[in-house]
Amino acid sequence: MVNTDYLVIGSGIAGLTFSVKIAEKFPDRKVIVVTKANEDESNTKYAQGGVAVVLDKEKDSFKKHIKDTLIAGDGLCKEDVVKLVIKEGPKRLKELLLWGANFDVNDSGKFDLGKEGGHSEYRVVHHKDITGYEIERALLARVHQLPNITILSHHFAIDLVTNHHLKNYESETLSCFGAYIFNQNTGEIFTIKANNTLLATGGIGCVYGHTTNPVIATGDGIAMAYRAKARIKDMEFVQFHPTALYEEQGESAFLISEAVRGFGAHLRNKKGHRFMPDYDERAELASRDIVSQSIDSELKKSGEPHVYLDCTHLDIEAFKNHFPNIYNKCLERHINIETDWIPVVPASHYLCGGIKVNKKGKTTINNLFACGECTRTGLHGANRLASNSLLEALVYAHNVYKYHSKRESEPTDVIIPDWNDEGTTIPEEHILIQHNLKQLQALMRNYVGIVRSNKRLKRAIKHLDLIYHEVEELYKESKITTSLCELRNMINVSHLIIRQSLDRKENKGGYYNVDNVKK
Known part of the structure; x- marks a missing residue:
């Protein structure tokens, strides 16, 4: 049995942001971060686009960003949540900068803001085409400076511990007391008893196989919360990224960022026809649901396995500067974007629903909180606006922190039974x-x-x-x-x-x- 004040399951932007804030606020309180792969392996690491934040007050405004988000969400966003998240954006970005995250600037020294599908203005703060990787780097560097945070890499959270696991525990309120943890290196299963548990376990892309997500995105937090009887909502809204690099074997796909279309790339079918203007007046800059459905329609009509993204008319030197990772990955696949079209196909990318939480990140289970992609906050509604996900994770991690910053970390005196695997055998098949x-x-x-x-x-x-x-x-x-x-x-x-x-x-x-x- 291991005891902690805060158990954080997941080491992406949501989990690490909360961990840093709470550890800085309470140096005497213990934070344990459990992550099933390397400490830096998360959906955050692979986020290419950036963080959507209103910074250029002359051209942009909170009102415009709110409107864009509501349009993308197709009437199902919670407007009060949208306003909260967007207005908090600049403050949360400042914190990332203080922790050492670097973002691209232009010749005048201001942020080099990008524009993506569904956005009416340039407002996406980015670091080349590896923004998530840079944020993850900065957060982990800060985490390692805080002695009261312990990261348990290669540890898998099997199940949450709730009233159902306890003998002679009578309460009308369903509560969480920690989790059963599997040490993947030793095979040991032990209990982490926590005063508070935060699920920050990311997405579900691997459910579809063809996905832009890493192999760890298997919906663990949502499934654990579901088995623990937490409320799960809006799971039908799976966002497919329109432009993943087509791979014949169809495994995890490399993402060709939305920002490439924002940069001016055109979608074409096999005949060379630029088809997006046939479906939406915004053409390639329509929201992801429309672009994905349009590509799906083209593929059904043609019987082809993919369409193409044409960058050949763009300033290639500027492209290489903005998207070096994408440029090099294409070259590895023998695609020279200066002369070749990139074969692309929609792939599972982001879940707009998940564990239902309020503005404080509280789930419907006592002492269980959640933030990041595993949650349904109401921000995204029926479809996420590009680059709003990292923003949401930052804001909700802060909201969970703010709630805990005003509370005592009260230990419980419950006795949690050990994990029982009596009579089980190692699966040979x-x-x-x-x-x-x-x-x-x-x-x-x-x-x-x-x-x-x-x-x-x-x-x-x-x-x-x-x-x-x-x-x-x-x-x-x-x-x-x-x-x-x-x-x-x-x-x-x-x-x-x-x-x-x-x-x-x-x-x-x-x-x-x-x-x-x-x-």
């Missing part, structure tokens, strides 16, 4: 896990993708039930492995996406069901 994983990902791509139908969703539920029962049986009889736990979590997440998709009777933002179209 690892092939079963991989087989079910591939089946699950194909199911989600084919039945629960960009364009859905009630018939496909109902078929998906039937197929998912078969996978669920097989994996649950394997879970009960096997000793814990990370791959088995991740698969179990992805099945829970898939169930939530499908069920909440069936419940939605109106197409909004990133959700499109052919049966909801009025004929």
Whole structure:
């Protein structure tokens, strides 16, 4: 048993921002950060675009950013949340700068602001095309200066500890007391008893297989919260990034940033036709849901596996300066953007729903908080505006911190039973896990993708039930492995996406069901 004041699960921008703030405020309180891979491995690390913040008051305004966010969210944003997050942006950016994060500046020494799909003005602060990587670097550097923060890398959170795990504990309020943790290096499972637990576990992209997310994005926090009976909302709103580099094998895809289209790139079909003006007057700068659905329509009409992003008309030297990582990655794939079009296809990118939280980051379970992509705050509504995600993580991590900064860290006297794996064996048939994983990902791509139908969703539920029962049986009889736990979590997440998709009777933002179209 390990005791801590704050247990933070996840080491991206949300988890680390909270950890730094609370550790600075209370040097005598203990913070433990649990992360299942290297400490710097997170969705944050792969965020290319930047942080959307209103800085140029002459051309831009909070009002404009709020309006852009509400338009992207297609009527389902919580307007008070949108106003809160956007108005807090400049303050949170200043903190990142104080912690040592570097962002690109122009010749006059001001921030070199980018413009992305759905934005009416240039307002995206960035560091080349590796903004998330730079933010993660700065946060970890600050974390390592604070002696009361411990990072447990290669530790996997299996399940949250709640009333259900405790004997003779009677309470009408459902509470969280920490989590069961699997040390992936030793195989040991132990308990971290925490006065407060924060889920900052990122996204769910690997549920679809074809994703811009890293392999760690398996929806662990959402699945744990769901099993603990927390409220989960808006899971049907999965955002597909329109332009992932097409890979024949279809695994995790390299992201061609939205900012490339903001820079002036054109989308073309195989015949060379620039098709986006046919679908939306904003053309390539339409919001992601529209661009993804337009590409999906083009692919269905042509039968081709991808469309193209044409950068050949752009200033290549300026492109290389703005997007060195993208330029070099294309060269590695023998694509010279000066003369070649980039093959692109939509890929699972971002989840707009998740664990329901209030403005303080509180979930519906006592002592359990959440922030970042695993949450549903109401900011994104039915579709996220580009580069609003890092902003949301910063603001909500601060909100959770602000709430705790005025509270005592009160320990509980509950006795938590040890993890019981009596009678289980090491799973010899690892092939079963991989087989079910591939089946699950194909199911989600084919039945629960960009364009859905009630018939496909109902078929998906039937197929998912078969996978669920097989994996649950394997879970009960096997000793814990990370791959088995991740698969179990992805099945829970898939169930939530499908069920909440069936419940939605109106197409909004990133959700499109052919049966909801009025004929």
